[in-house]
Amino acid sequence: MNEGWPAVAPIIELRRIAKVYPTGEEDTVALRDVDLTVRKGEFVAIMGPSGSGKSSLMHILGLLDRPSGGRYFLNGEDVSGLTRNQQAAIRNRQIGFVFQQFNLLPRTTVLDNVLLPTLYGRVPDGLLRAVRVIDEVGLRDRTNHRSNQLSGGQIQRVAIARALIMEPSMILADEPTGNLDTEKSGEIMELFQQINAKGATVVLITHEEDIARYARRIIRLKDGRIVSDEDWQLPFERSRYDETGDAVPPVH
Numbered sequence: 001m002n003e004g005w006p007a008v009a010p011i012i013e014l015r016r017i018a019k020v021y022p023t024g025e026e027d028t029v030a031l032r033d034v035d036l037t038v039r040k041g042e043f044v045a046i047m048g049p050s051g052s053g054k055s056s057l058m059h060i061l062g063l064l065d066r067p068s069g070g071r072y073f074l075n076g077e078d079v080s081g082l083t084r085n086q087q088a089a090i091r092n093r094q095i096g097f098v099f100q101q102f103n104l105l106p107r108t109t110v111l112d113n114v115l116l117p118t119l120y121g122r123v124p125d126g127l128l129r130a131v132r133v134i135d136e137v138g139l140r141d142r143t144n145h146r147s148n149q150l151s152g153g154q155i156q157r158v159a160i161a162r163a164l165i166m167e168p169s170m171i172l173a174d175e176p177t178g179n180l181d182t183e184k185s186g187e188i189m190e191l192f193q194q195i196n197a198k199g200a201t202v203v204l205i206t207h208e209e210d211i212a213r214y215a216r217r218i219i220r221l222k223d224g225r226i227v228s229d230e231d232w233q234l235p236f237e238r239s240r241y242d243e244t245g246d247a248v249p250p251v252h
Ligand code: ADP
Pocket: 021, 022, 023, 028, 029, 030, 048, 049, 050, 051, 052, 053, 054, 055, 056, 057
């Protein structure tokens, strides 16, 4: 398997992950024996019917919830047994979240919304970063607009800029186009592709095939298990990785 190609370091390694919710007489098993490796620089879509375990998996990946069993290695570090505070620290530094509900501060400028994550940690160059990521998502001319003056697509771009400002190694997106029309959805997915091309790992949940096709790899869940895992686009461009396994920007 992949012999002769430089190894790309995993960012996510799940080993026999289980999630059980105690609900009344019978427990609900949301995830069963999930084994998954995602390498740095991948773009993965997670699909599956309602109730198949997608959100449970995303919450575990994002250190928002703990597995009931199994081990989770993030960037090679076992994060399964960390305290809530330790998990929060890793989350703030390494993971950017984009949700279907945009969760912006109402009546607050684009700039202040994007700066929000920098308030929790010392980020001396926060303002410079904010200007850069706002530009990256195509909202430079909206920097001082308030969130109630923006369209749905623009609001989601702000949410993406806010997810990028801490320069996370991984972006987790839960139905990020769920509230957008087809055209705006396509634009947002192209933005995720650009972000991925610059090196960030992207993992997103969607129930729409068309949206999943923007990813390179599609994982399908059913009844808490991975039932298929396809690298459906062209094989990985190995040239995108340097010898340490870190993704490098493509050469144009
Ligand atoms: P999906 O995101 O694919 O719809 P979920 O991960 O939300 O799936 O849910 C998987 C299973 O776990 C479902 O049967 C759901 O009802 C159950 N579940 C999810 N969250 C909870 C919870 N907090 N308490 C009890 N059961 C839950």
